[in-house]
Amino acid sequence: MNSTKDTGVVAGPASDRTGRPHRFRGLVGTGLAGALAAMAVTTLAAALLHWGARPAARFVRTAVSLTVISFVPAVLSGASTATIIALLALHLVPAAVMIPILARSLGRRQDAPAA
Structure with missing residues (x-):
């Protein structure tokens, strides 16, 4: 009943799964670094807007620059053209809505008398 035939099959991890956990960890690290950088830039921009002259104009310049960045x-992701266009639209649509609204509210705050 015992066979000594070698079938050549070796148990081991599937070859298509070896790179996924490493790629996912790299993606999480990149996302975390990006979120921390965005938080730092936003805090700096808020401080400049709060204590600077003409906060609405400065906000628009900062927001447009960060949107472009x-x-x-x-663009560098290597995704398909349709995916890149969708990602760009997902940045442009909120920016096109939020930047003018927030700039107007800063302009009203600037015109208001100091308390």
């Missing part, structure tokens, strides 16, 4: 990872 946010395009870089999407």
